[in-house]
Amino acid sequence: MRAILKDIITGALNDAIAEGLLKSTVDLSVILERPKRDKFGDFSTNLAMLLTKSEGRAPRMIAEDLIKGITASDLVERCEVAGPGFINIFLKRSYWLSTLAEILKKGEGYGNITAGGNKPVQVEFVSANPTGPLHIGHGRGAAVGDALANILKAAGFDVTKEYYINDAGRQVQNLGESIGLRIKELAGEEVEFGDNHYKGDYIIDIAKEYIAVCGTDEATTEDYKNFAIKAMLGRIEKDLVDFGIVFDQWFSERSLCDGDKDQVGATIAELTEKGLAFDKDGAKWMRTTDFGDDKDRVLIKADGERTYFASDIAYHRGKIRRGFTKIINVWGADHHGYEPRIRALFRAFGHDDEMLRVVFIQLVALLRDGEPVAMGKRSGEFVTLRQVMDEVGTDACRFFFLMRKPDAQLDFDLELAKKQASDNPVFYVQYAHARIHSIARLAKEKGIELPDTIDVATLVGLELGEEMALIKHLAAFEDVIEKSAQLMEPHKVTFYIQELAGLYHPYYNRQRVVTDDKAQTIARLLLCRAVAQVIRRGLALLGVSAPESM
RNA sequence: GCGCCAGUAGCUCAGUUGGAUAGAGCAACUGCCUUCUAAGCAGUGGGCCGGGGGUUCGAAUCCCUCCUGGCGCACCA
Numbered sequence A: 001m002r003a004i005l006k007d008i009i010t011g012a013l014n015d016a017i018a019e020g021l022l023k024s025t026v027d028l029s030v031i032l033e034r035p036k037r038d039k040f041g042d043f044s045t046n047l048a049m050l051l052t053k054s055e056g057r058a059p060r061m062i063a064e065d066l067i068k069g070i071t072a073s074d075l076v077e078r079c080e081v082a083g084p085g086f087i088n089i090f091l092k093r094s095y096w097l098s099t100l101a102e103i104l105k106k107g108e109g110y111g112n113i114t115a116g117g118n119k120p121v122q123v124e125f126v127s128a129n130p131t132g133p134l135h136i137g138h139g140r141g142a143a144v145g146d147a148l149a150n151i152l153k154a155a156g157f158d159v160t161k162e163y164y165i166n167d168a169g170r171q172v173q174n175l176g177e178s179i180g181l182r183i184k185e186l187a188g189e190e191v192e193f194g195d196n197h198y199k200g201d202y203i204i205d206i207a208k209e210y211i212a213v214c215g216t217d218e219a220t221t222e223d224y225k226n227f228a229i230k231a232m233l234g235r236i237e238k239d240l241v242d243f244g245i246v247f248d249q250w251f252s253e254r255s256l257c258d259g260d261k262d263q264v265g266a267t268i269a270e271l272t273e274k275g276l277a278f279d280k281d282g283a284k285w286m287r288t289t290d291f292g293d294d295k296d297r298v299l300i301k302a303d304g305e306r307t308y309f310a311s312d313i314a315y316h317r318g319k320i321r322r323g324f325t326k327i328i329n330v331w332g333a334d335h336h337g338y339e340p341r342i343r344a345l346f347r348a349f350g351h352d353d354e355m356l357r358v359v360f361i362q363l364v365a366l367l368r369d370g371e372p373v374a375m376g377k378r379s380g381e382f383v384t385l386r387q388v389m390d391e392v393g394t395d396a397c398r399f400f401f402l403m404r405k406p407d408a409q410l411d412f413d414l415e416l417a418k419k420q421a422s423d424n425p426v427f428y429v430q431y432a433h434a435r436i437h438s439i440a441r442l443a444k445e446k447g448i449e450l451p452d453t454i455d456v457a458t459l460v461g462l463e464l465g466e467e468m469a470l471i472k473h474l475a476a477f478e479d480v481i482e483k484s485a486q487l488m489e490p491h492k493v494t495f496y497i498q499e500l501a502g503l504y505h506p507y508y509n510r511q512r513v514v515t516d517d518k519a520q521t522i523a524r525l526l527l528c529r530a531v532a533q534v535i536r537r538g539l540a541l542l543g544v545s546a547p548e549s550m
Numbered sequence B: 001g002c003g004c005c006a007g008u009a010g011c012u013c014a015g016u017u018g019g020a021u022a023g024a025g026c027a028a029c030u031g032c033c034u035u036c037u038a039a040g041c042a043g044u045g046g047g048c049c050g051g052g053g054g055u056u057c058g059a060a061u062c063c064c065u066c067c068u069g070g071c072g073c074a075c076c077a
Helices: A002-018 A059-071 A093-109 A136-154 A170-186 A200-214 A221-242 A263-273 A308-321 A333-348 A385-392 A394-401 A413-420 A423-445 A467-476 A478-486 A493-512 A518-542
Strands: A042-046 A076-082 A086-091 A120-124 A158-165 A248-250 A277-280 A283-286 A295-300 A326-332 A356-361 A362-367 A409-412
Touching: A002 A059, A042 A136, A059 A076, A059 A086, A093 A467, A093 A518, A120 A136, A136 A158, A136 A326, A136 A356, A136 A362, A136 A385, A136 A478, A170 A200, A170 A221, A170 A248, A200 A221, A200 A248, A221 A385, A263 A283, A263 A308, A277 A413, A283 A333, A308 A326, A308 A333, A326 A333, A333 A356, A362 A413, A385 A394, A385 A413, A385 A478, A385 A493, A394 A409, A394 A413, A394 A423, A409 A413, A423 A518, A467 A478, A467 A493, A467 A518, A478 A493, A478 A518, A493 A518
Parallel strands: A120 A158, A120 A326, A158 A248, A326 A356, A362 A409
Antiparallel strands: A042 A086, A076 A086, A277 A283, A283 A295
């Protein structure tokens, strides 16, 4: 739709130039916006104001020369110059009705656009260490990552969702040791835990599982570690599945340094060859400062052990090699200091680091009736995703995680999320959907049949201002998806469907859909169907269900 | 000290290639159920867009500076 309008305006511009009214040949990309006020039209452009410099004339005069060509289009009802030189465009009602017909025709596919050009994109998210259960911070990352993946898919990208498993290195070593200690303890031995050991109850559970499966024979920390990683990942995957998230790929860090195909070693060797790695103080470093980092980074420590960063350069190198043209990492905001070195890696290997996009997830502050849940601002770290999910349900949980832009701290009120009233946004939106289905059921009972083919004539019964407002909002859905994908901000979809529900409820309250006026009833039923369809699709992008009755 | 993110209505937040009178939800107050779900709707009040400079026809938006808050500055992951 936007494209059609741009064509109209560009056409008007060219006409004006051809007639000698304008002289500018500057290639301006036409900026179209949806004005805040109805009286400013369905769309407006500031093109004339942008041309003042090159034309050397007042913007309103330039605008006058442009509106002739715009008005000539048969989609345009009228077109006027306003304010400092805006061109406000009003489209014909028939245009909007045909748009609604189009939306209905596309059905569930409405919302799919081609902006992504089918380019392969990877979204890596959650990637929590398999050393403990997912907490609500991970949950927010999971909700954002998954919604982002859905939105990018709708925007026409070829998306792969990936979880990076940190199954190598110190942390999982600590995990193995922790299990070993608990097993000894269970056997009645006196044990002492170190600061680095995991002491949660889940460790005891896994220790018991180990005994049940493998017996009490002497075993190595390596055995415990491998068992525990598997057990933890099983729990994490279960949490995620129950949260509605299924990954395309689980990528093991360990697989990057498996003996014969040691990609970490190979990547380090390559950096050394390029002169980008050097030895200092008994350690091997990467010269990340050459690529914008504020200090160089250690790859291999003086004790011979590799750093996490060493694995990560091999991992990201691999992402590029796997052919992804856009690489998205969803990280906790506390990792933002890590971004420059990863960016450095892209540039070190001659890639445009623009292909990397890191989405940072801010903390979640859990509240109950407005009061902080646990002491301390990091309460989110101590509450598991499972607890919250079980308490408020996955729908409310996911919706709440997506109500704010990822990089803004989020207040999550558990009582509000459970509340079945209009001040709970998730219920507000779902309720609009359920109401429409309720009407549809009534219509069906009354034997009202909807036509198979829908055109403008079918919809002429829609003539109220609030009906046009609904249609125009429906028509904006694809723009929202494009923008949301482009900026990697799923909350735009959340806001959009809240607005849509906010337009629908008053309409429902004021107007009756099923009446004795057959033609009007059918038109209104179709409008309702379109609203339900878009709400359902929007909720689906967020990973939230759309119940047909509540 | 340096870096990143933020500061918009009482609260939580939208507002992103600079646009017209800065928006929404909640909370508060006042109304609305013989009618498709009142789990809803209508109305009212509410703002030096953190402060100060600058850029220009125009700034919440861009630049500089200061203040405040969060986070990060490992041979941890």
